Amino acid sequence: MAIQIFDTVILGAGAAGMMCAIHAASRGGRVLVVDHARAPGEKIRISGGGRCNFTNTGTSARNFLSNNPHFAKSALGRYTPQDFVALVEKHGIAYHEKTLGQLFCDHSAKDIIAMLTGEMARAGCELRLSTTLESLARIDDGFAVMLGGEGAANIRCRYVVVASGGKSIPKMGASGIGYQIAGQFGLAVTETRPALVPLTFGEDVLASFRELAGIAAEARVSCGKASFDEALLFTHRGLSGPAILQISSYWRETQPVRVALLPGRDLFAALRASRQENGRRSLPNALGEILPKRLAAFLAESHGWTGPIGDAGDKRLAAIAATIHGFDVHPIGSEGYRTAEVTLGGVDTDGLNSKTMAARAVDGLYFIGEVVDVTGWLGGYNFQWAWSSGWAAGTAIAERGG
CATH class of the missing domain: 3.50.50.60 (FAD/NAD(P)-binding domain)
Structure with a gap:
């Protein structure tokens, strides 16, 4: 040659x-x-x-x-x-x-x-x-x-x-x-x-996420010192969306990922306003006016947020808002190079x-x-x-x- x-x-x-x-x-x-x-x-x-x-x-x-x-x-x-x-x-x-x-x-x-x-x-x-x-x-x-x-x-x-x-x-x-x-x-x-990749979870968590598949919500997602305010997406395989893809580059095995839904919203004030507007409305329904309805129902059931919102005092509403504004999830891995963007x-x-x-x-x-x-x-x-x-x-x- x-x-x-x-x-x-x-x-x-x-x-x-x-x-x-x-x-x-x-x-x-x-x-x-x-x-x-x-x-x-x-x-x-x-x-x-x-x-x-x-x-x-x-x-x-x-x-x-x-x-x-x-x-x-x-x-x-x-x-x-x-x-x-x-x-x-x-x-x-x-x-x-x-x-x-x-x-x-x-x-x-x-x-x-x-x-x-x-x-x-x-x-x-x-x-x-x-x-x-x-x-x-x-x-x-x-x-x-x-x-x-x-x-x-x-x-x-x-x-x-x-x-x-x-x-x-x-x-x-x-x-x-x-x-x-x-x-x-x-x-x-x-x-x-793998980076910029969806995160996966154990079967116990996935069973819950599958009920929420397709739901997107604005979130602040954090891991260590890194934090991103973008959309989060629930899928049949775990969590995705821009906020999760971003944090995946920083996440390491065994680390929790902190999720704060609607980070720019004063949820406590929104819940108090809902209580004042209609105290007979149930807590799940009140949350459904703020979050996607299926997500609100899931969170209410998971945490036992039941009863009329009118029966919930400021302390309880503040606790609900604090939970929505910051809870940990525990990924077990990612989808790997198959779907990683980089x-x-x-x-x-x-x-x-x-x-x-x-x-x-x-x-x-x-x-x-x-x-x-x-x-x-x-x-x-x-x-x-x-x-x-x-x-x-x-x-x-x-x-x-x-």
Whole structure:
């Protein structure tokens, strides 16, 4: 097999890999992007209900988990959400802000994929799909890369960028290959776990939750020092919704999760007003005016909140309000990588340059995106990390003449 020559080979045609390719090729570098999937940007395609929550206008390093909380600052500060929005607007992609700074495509996530592949094509990048990495080795002047599948080739290149993502959503082909490459070249990998994932419970608790499946409520969900005010959703398998997905990144086995329903509401005042309005109304019915009716009935039955509200004094109403505003649940696990939106942990940032994403000990080797130990909150933050880290590595490669 004849040897093919490229300046840069990027392993992964996801958000970070495509962004990196665009910038690595910006000064004429010969760039090859490979992916085992049959189409580029598969996680982009399914994200945000098919509309891609492509960034968050409020992004900062505090929205990320990492063993080094400062590592992400450089890339995020030099390629910002406003920079990516400018690219989206340049391509005429209509978008809207949903809530909390989250930006979504009006039409389809496929618009973002088309934008990225179009930019890659204009920059002269080559994309090979249904292609696997067979081997990667360091040689004197760069790397030897053996590819299999439809894009099989024997390649020599100066730079290799690992943009292979994490372990989340294995049915789409996710694997730990990026961590294996890190290990091969002596880079440490931190503990990896499913993140932004629904939490599961024992059968005794699930029996109750199944009665509430489909009910959503505003909640403040806390674990340790972390706390999020967003929607909570009861499911047949446990608890989900944005608040639970957020806290899942912080939760560890044996830890309780504290739930405060309607955190912005003065429930004691609402119950007193209900008592004054109609003292003959039952406590469950009074609660049903404040909470979803099935949830109110469940809580009333669980705690023995019976009788007319008119018979309940201030002390009892205050106790009911306090319970609704803070009770513990005890997850036994999560739904795992099958439904996790991202992987927590990854290639240890101690071994990487925060400005270029280059491996400190291996010249020409870069790690970007989800494979790195930088994990964002729900709400467009992980995509912004992909854009920013991909830009940082691609720009650094272009400046080196790649």
